[in-house]
Each structure stands twice: as C-alpha cells, then as structure tokens.
Amino acid sequence: MSAPVEIVLVYQSLLGIYGDRGNAAVLVKRLQWRGIEAALRIVEPGQEVPATGSVYLLGGGEDAAQVSAVSALKADGNLFRALDRGAVLFAVCAGYQICGRTFTIGERDEVIDGLGLLDVTTRRGPERAVGEILTRWARPDGSQSLITGFENHGGFTTVGPDAAPLATVEVGVGNGDGSEGAVQDNVIGTYPHGPVLARNPDLADHLLERALGHGLDPLPLPELDTLRAQRFAHVRGRR
Structure with missing residues (x-):
C-alpha cells in the first residue's frame, strides 16, 4: 500500500486569519472522494516543518505574522528541501507576499526580504483592495477556468521575469496591474480567500495533480457548478 498523500498546513496560528x-x-x-488516502499535518511555529509533504499551504496574516513566518521558515529549511524534492506550495495573500523576493510592512513601508520562492515584489498600493474578485486562469493544458474569491490586501505585487501571473483580472484588483497571483516552478501564489480552493475545485485538483505527477478522475458535483455560476453572475452584476 502506498503512503498517504501528505498535506501540510504551515503556521496556521500566524497565517490563517481568513479561514484559509x-x-x-x-x-x-478531494483525495478521499477518489479513494486516495490522505494525511493532514498542521505545523505551528516552534515545530519542525516536515520535509515529506506533497502539498504545503500558507494563508493570510498581518505584518508581524509575516515577518515571524519568514524568519521561522528560513531557520527551519525543510520547506525549501521539500520544494527541491518536487513538492507543491500554495500560498494565499500574506503567504503569497512572503514567498516573493521582498514585501513591505508598516506605515513606513519597511522592506523585508521574503523567502525568494517567487520572482515577485510587493509594495503598499494606493488603496486597499477589498471585495469579491473574479479572474480568468489560463490552465497549463491551454483551457481556461474562472477563479472566484474574496480579496483583502493593501499590497500590490509586481511579477518579475522568472515568474508568470496566475490569472488575469475580470473583476477586482489582484496584483494591481490587471494580473493576479504568480506561478514559478511548483510554487503558486494568489490573493483570493474564500477559502479559494472550496470555491474553485479545478484549482484544487491542479495542485493535487502537480504534486502527484498524474491526472485525477473528474468529480462531478452539479450543485457546486450551480453555486459557482451564481457567484460569477453576482460578481459581474456588481461592476
């Protein structure tokens, strides 16, 4: 019997204030529904991050939490080792920002070195981005899918040449330049909460497929498709 697929939730008490x-x-x-054994590991500051995970998750948090998380993850080192091994990292909002080269905190916009996993930099924008966001995601297979969520961030992010935007914005702010999120190797960052993977099952399965190295059978859930269509209509109707 193969080992369970290990999902690692990193520093929930620091980076988890929006239900991420x-x-x-x-x-x-979504693994269990397909008959695939899964194990959830929740790692808090002061505990060692396992290097054996398949998917690692970072969520949203405040300025002080971002700085603490960066310091602890650099000191621990196992997240970097896991990514070198082929694991996937999915980072939301503050988690996305700290994966970049630099981000700023506080009223003085102090520049903080990030984890350097994404070629992005984040600076405070002209206004806070708050509200529903709808983006168009160009999937690796050439198809397109909509991503829906709720954004609440003051940072605007610039994507450098070594990374690529995750999606383009239809409604909302995202990175602040018409793009949203970033992708580089097996690291994916994005701003929407929701939690975003509950709202966007295609994105959830994409993470799992990257981690597993193979495709997954579809999970037909018509009621979820109906809810997503209602969300799209609602967001577009508020423009």
Missing part, C-alpha cells in the same frame, strides 16, 4: 485552513480540508477531501 479550509484549503487543506478541501485537498484532503
């Missing part, structure tokens, strides 16, 4: 831990539950459930 729900992303971990979604990944575990």
Whole structure:
C-alpha cells in the first residue's frame, strides 16, 4: 500500500486569519472522494516543518505574522528541501507576499526580504483592495477556468521575469496591474480567500495533480457548478 498523500498546513496560528485552513480540508477531501488516502499535518511555529509533504499551504496574516513566518521558515529549511524534492506550495495573500523576493510592512513601508520562492515584489498600493474578485486562469493544458474569491490586501505585487501571473483580472484588483497571483516552478501564489480552493475545485485538483505527477478522475458535483455560476453572475452584476 502506498503512503498517504501528505498535506501540510504551515503556521496556521500566524497565517490563517481568513479561514484559509479550509484549503487543506478541501485537498484532503478531494483525495478521499477518489479513494486516495490522505494525511493532514498542521505545523505551528516552534515545530519542525516536515520535509515529506506533497502539498504545503500558507494563508493570510498581518505584518508581524509575516515577518515571524519568514524568519521561522528560513531557520527551519525543510520547506525549501521539500520544494527541491518536487513538492507543491500554495500560498494565499500574506503567504503569497512572503514567498516573493521582498514585501513591505508598516506605515513606513519597511522592506523585508521574503523567502525568494517567487520572482515577485510587493509594495503598499494606493488603496486597499477589498471585495469579491473574479479572474480568468489560463490552465497549463491551454483551457481556461474562472477563479472566484474574496480579496483583502493593501499590497500590490509586481511579477518579475522568472515568474508568470496566475490569472488575469475580470473583476477586482489582484496584483494591481490587471494580473493576479504568480506561478514559478511548483510554487503558486494568489490573493483570493474564500477559502479559494472550496470555491474553485479545478484549482484544487491542479495542485493535487502537480504534486502527484498524474491526472485525477473528474468529480462531478452539479450543485457546486450551480453555486459557482451564481457567484460569477453576482460578481459581474456588481461592476
């Protein structure tokens, strides 16, 4: 019997203030629905991050939490080792920002070195981005899918040449330049909460497929498709 697919939720008490831990539950459930054994590991500051995970998750948090998380993850080192081994990292909002080269905190916009996993930099924008966001994601296979969520961030992100935007914005702010999120190797960053993987099952399955190295059978859930269509109509109607 193969080992369970390990989903690692990193520093929930620091980076989990917008319900982003729900992303971990979604990944575990979507594996279990397919008969694939999954194990959820929740790692808090002061505990060693396992290097054996398949998917690692970072969520949203405040300035001080971002700085603490960066310091602890650099000192621990196992997240970097896991990514070198082929694991996937999915980072939301503050988690996305700290994966970049630099981000700023506080009223003085102090520049902080990030984890350097994404070629992005984040600076405070002209206004805070708050509200529903709808983006168009160009999937690796050439198809397109909509991503829906709720954004709440003051940072605007510039994507450098070594990374690529995750999606283009239809409604909302995202990175602040018409793009949203970033992708580089097996690291994916994005701003929407929701939790975003509960709202966007295609994105959840994409993370799992990258981690597993193979495709997954579809999970037909018509009621979820109906809810997503209603969300799209609602967001577009508020423009």
